[in-house]
Amino acid sequence: MESKLIEKSIAGDVKSFEQLIQSYNRYVYNIAYRMMGNEEDAKDMSQEALIKAYKAMPGFKMESQFSTWLYRIVINTCKDELRKRKEHILSLDEEIAERITLEQTLESNSGDPLMIYEKKEMKNALDDALNKLSDEGRSVVVLKDLLGYTYEEIGEILQIPIGTVRSRLNRSRSTLRMLLKVQLAE
Known part of the structure; x- marks a missing residue:
């Protein structure tokens, strides 16, 4: 089932991508939350990472697990944001x-x-x-x-x-x- 959704997502099918990431949303948010340190930034970074993942889908070669590829995008998105800010992560509100x-x-x-x-x-x-x-x-x-x-x-x-x-x-x-x-x- 997941491989079919991946293939359709690579072809640009938005609905297939939405179905595909549905089971990963919680993990994406948890990684972003731990990287960013607060709820608001975690939501923003999760959304930004998923947008980046969708845009990058045509480049996904299925050589690694989809989850591994997706989590790498989330972590890199958070790191990029932190570098832009040039400051330490804020502690929890x-x-x-x-x-x-x-x-x-x-x-x-x-x-x-x-x-x-x-x-x-x-x-x-x-x-x-x-x-x-x-x-x-x-x-x-x-x-x-x-x-x-x-x-x-x-x-x-x-x-x-x-x-x-x-x-x-x-x-x-x-x-x-x-x-x-x-x-x-x-």
Whole structure:
């Protein structure tokens, strides 16, 4: 089914492309959200990446998985935007962070205020630390630790050797540990 949609999309069929990306929308948004650090930018980058993907469909050679090709476009779109801004990613908007924390609290049915506070503090510290990583470091951490991709898949998505994936991930995790220790000690 997917291969037929890909073939029709390559031929320029908009409806086939819309059907094709429907199952990837959530993953595209999650990658953009982790790369950009906030909801509004994630929506914009997701939309921009999907437009770029549609325009690039005639060049898709089916030599890799469609998902790998698409996720590479999302990551590169986010990196390009960050380079344009020449600034670090903004941390999560406080209102969004509180809404997410409230939703998680309601889902967990945990009424322990101390546990709720600790979870919120840890989430905020992790978001801040993640936003301080380089684009390359954040990419591998998001793909491996948050989205669960293998080293091989990450190498394919980012177009880098597996050894580079491993070293970037190791370096980024060390940096995250150090940043979290400092933030949580404050």
